[in-house]
Amino acid sequence: MYILIINSGSSSIKYQLFPRDSDQPVCSGLVERIGQDNSQVTHEIFRADVAQTLKLDQRVKDHETGMQLLAGLLTRKDIAVIADPAQIGTVGHRVVHGGETLTEPTIITADVKAKIKALYPLAPLHNPGHIKGIEVAEKLFPTATQIAVFDTAFHQTLPEKAFRYAIPDKFYREDGIRVYGFHGISHQYVAGAAMTWLKNPVAKLITIHLGNGCSMAAVSGGRCIDTSMGLTPLDGLVMGTRSGAIDPSVLLYLQQQKGYTAEQLTKLLNKQSGMLALTGHNDMRDISRLYHENDPAAKLAYELYTYRIKKFIGAYTAALNGLDALVFTAGVGENDALARELVCRDMEVFGIHIDIAKNQLREKGLRDLSAGGSSARVLVVPTNEELAIARVCRTLVAEGHPNLESS
Ligand code: AMP
Numbered sequence: 001m002y003i004l005i006i007n008s009g010s011s012s013i014k015y016q017l018f019p020r021d022s023d024q025p026v027c028s029g030l031v032e033r034i035g036q037d038n039s040q041v042t043h044e045i046f047r048a049d050v051a052q053t054l055k056l057d058q059r060v061k062d063h064e065t066g067m068q069l070l071a072g073l074l075t076r077k078d079i080a081v082i083a084d085p086a087q088i089g090t091v092g093h094r095v096v097h098g099g100e101t102l103t104e105p106t107i108i109t110a111d112v113k114a115k116i117k118a119l120y121p122l123a124p125l126h127n128p129g130h131i132k133g134i135e136v137a138e139k140l141f142p143t144a145t146q147i148a149v150f151d152t153a154f155h156q157t158l159p160e161k162a163f164r165y166a167i168p169d170k171f172y173r174e175d176g177i178r179v180y181g182f183h184g185i186s187h188q189y190v191a192g193a194a195m196t197w198l199k200n201p202v203a204k205l206i207t208i209h210l211g212n213g214c215s216m217a218a219v220s221g222g223r224c225i226d227t228s229m230g231l232t233p234l235d236g237l238v239m240g241t242r243s244g245a246i247d248p249s250v251l252l253y254l255q256q257q258k259g260y261t262a263e264q265l266t267k268l269l270n271k272q273s274g275m276l277a278l279t280g281h282n283d284m285r286d287i288s289r290l291y292h293e294n295d296p297a298a299k300l301a302y303e304l305y306t307y308r309i310k311k312f313i314g315a316y317t318a319a320l321n322g323l324d325a326l327v328f329t330a331g332v333g334e335n336d337a338l339a340r341e342l343v344c345r346d347m348e349v350f351g352i353h354i355d356i357a358k359n360q361l362r363e364k365g366l367r368d369l370s371a372g373g374s375s376a377r378v379l380v381v382p383t384n385e386e387l388a389i390a391r392v393c394r395t396l397v398a399e400g401h402p403n404l405e406s407s
Contacts, residue, residue: 008133
């Protein structure tokens with residue numbers, strides 16, 4: 001039997017298929033730009049006899065079509081990885097927002113779906129896409145158990161002093177306005193891998209997820225005690241197209257003096273800010289190239305981006321009262337040596353010393369970039385949210401949940 005992992009975004013579906021007892025996926029893929037004319041499906045097969053990547057340029061009009069396409073690819077005769085969709089016993093879904101009620105991996109019932117829908121106002125860009133993915137998966141794999149794993153769940157251990165905003169209490173009680181934090185599946189996964197590598201179950205870690213979205217977490221003994229994103233994934237670090245933390249008065253100014261609407265402000269801060277606003281690019285590969293060509297905008301952007309991370313490292317070292325390791329992960333964290341070097345530069349006060357030569361090496365897997373004399377390790381740990389979800393599903397199966405016996 002197999003576990004299918006679905007990561008369904010507003011306009012994309014990422015997926016991986018795992019045998020029930022293995023961490024090695026048999027295939028993975030991405031359906032992107034759903035609803036647009038230039039949709040694309042990339043499907044990778046990892047069977048020993050057929051290792052291949054398939055690219056299909058075809059319009060994918062909605063999530064249902066995308067899911068049908070991927071289900072078809074799993075059983076397509078020439079490249080089949082399974083014979084029958086009924087071999088999928090479990091479908092694990094990444095869900096961005098679980099609020100305060102959905103804090104554990106959960107079997108999806110009508111009640112769970114209602115709770116995910118109730119969180120639409122807090123996650124308008126994400127939760128509707130997840131619900132679509134879940135509902136289509138229920139139709140396509142009717143015998144499978146559907147499980148949701150939440151990106152906010154890891155941060156539910158935050159103490160109240162870290163998750164409350166200093167605004168009237170009723171906004172928390174009536175509207176749920178508080179810090180939730182995101183990328184939790186990734187932070188938990190890389191923190192777990194780092195603790196295992198360090199052989200230290202009580203390690204004090206700062207995990208730094210730098211991808212399209214960027215966030216940090218302070219993790220003590222596997223429990224998250226603070227994180228940089230807030231009510232939404234807009235707060236904290238400078239990101240590809242998001243501003244990160246900004247004085248709220250900037251919004252009031254733009255609204256009152258410049259007549260910006262709420263919709264325009266949402267677009268401005270989420271889609272037109274961050275590295276894109278500073279350089280005209282949102283992919284760090286382009287900005288890094290410009291940096292090395294001495295482009296002043298790229299220089300400033302890298303400084304801003306890494307300075308913000310340094311400030312969080314200082315804050316989280318204080319919150320943890322110590323630091324055993326920094327853990328870099330995700331697209332930028334795993335690949336961008338320049339960003340890591342700038343973050344770790346002049347950080348001796350925290351016991352952070354990066355080995356410049358090791359930092360430049362392109363190796364796979366967990367890497368230790370610390371220089372001799374560094375009391376805090378500087379690690380790169382590749383994230384794998386799909387594997388993390390598959391493991392959670394497997395644990396639920398192993399615990400013998402009655403609904404999962406057949407999977
Ligand atoms: P993610 O959200 O983890 O998939 O990260 C995506 C981002 O990682 C891209 O937008 C790039 O900015 C960045 N990225 C990917 N590969 C590299 C690389 N080799 N060097 C620098 N940045 C990279």
